[in-house]
Amino acid sequence: MDRTSLIKGHLEMCVLSILSKGKSYGYEIMKELEKHNLKLKGVGSIYPILTKLKDQEWVHTYREMTESGKVRVYYEMNEKGEMYLQKKINEWLELQQDIKSLLQSGLKGEHFE
């Protein structure tokens, strides 16, 4: 599995994590991911995720006028979203711990040989 696929697999959690800091919009979320070295090839993944978050009612959306007079769609996480994010983070940490323990046991095995 390459890095992009790994990012895609965790994109929902990453986007929710960005939104947990405050309201944001598609472009800004993408740039925030890039800041953390989580760059995706194109926008084909990010927008379906945002639509999914809205459909699942984990975020509210509303339109706001920008300074240039254009309409921007903002995504804001709600309580349901916060609960879901916490659940996902716990699952992720648990999985990470299990993988880490497996890898460490493999390394210890090498030392014994």
Add this chain to the structure above:
Amino acid sequence: MEETQFLNEVLEELKQYQISSKNRKIIKQQLLEHIQECREHGQDSLNDLGDTTTFIKDFLEMNEIDLHSEIKQIRKSKNRTGILFVIGFFTSIVTYPISQLLLSMFLTESFNPLHTNNSFDYNILYQIADNSWWNSLLMITSVSISILISTLIVFYIRKVNISR
């Protein structure tokens, strides 16, 4: 121009994968907003958007749509169009004489034993009334009924197939 081309190509491909018009409208708005944001931030939007193929692949993947089964589905639906056309054609062939028969029974004197007209030669397809304008009107009604019924049947079968 290239942005418009990208948008059109994406929307056209999504349509081919039978993505609903509601979802296509949403993605169109999102892409337009993204292009606008890129312009405002002085960035090349095409760099951000990527290529059409990657976009479609990612979109389908994120919506948990299996690309291969969708291609098979599209091929099947193309075959179905021909079958639907045949079904529609035969339905109209069957409904036309039935409609003509019902109209001649209830709206003409053709089956009235008391009414005799030697010059009138009954034909279920084109001569059901001895009055020419009334006959024409009934024929038009029958044609309309048969077209309507076959269209409804075709749409119903199509809808049932899509929802499966």
